[in-house]
Amino acid sequence: MREPSPCVGICTLVDGVCIGCGRSIEEIAEAGNRARAVVYHICRGSEWRDAVAAGVYRGSSQDQADGFIHFSTAAQVAGSAAKHRAGQTGLVLVACAAGRLGSGLRWETARNGQDFPHFYGSLPLDAVLAVVDLPLEDGRHRFPLLRETI
Secondary structure, three states, X not given: OOOOOOOOOOOOEEOOEEOOOOXXXXXXXXXXXXXXXXXXXXXXXXXXXXXXXXXXXXXXXHHHHHOOEEOEOXXXXXXXXXXXXXXXXXXXXXXXXXXXXXXXXXXXXXXXXXXXXXXXXXXXXXHEEEEEEOOEEOOEEOOOOOOOEO
């Protein structure tokens, strides 16, 4: 995984590669797509309510043990819920604007070779777009219609 470039938005390409950050046009385009992404986090409703009252969210106990807050894309979140939160009640789905998370958001290869968004730090509450209950229906979490980008 490549770190964010200091020349984002002003890349200068020579032979298809930026002379500042070394990224190809495809990599530059992907970085732009990720900045507009909506990323999703699942936690206990009580954890989220406590965070809002305190004005800061540092992640679940599992996030804290791993050293980052786990996020998923719209395409990944149902699989993440099934793997890590199966049968759990009282959960909420927190939707965040990836572009508002800053340099603490890193896309790292995880399950099945997919890049997952991981956030290092305390979640800035102004990055949150929506929080919705995540009820169980026939033993599986029922998700609302999810957005890929903002």
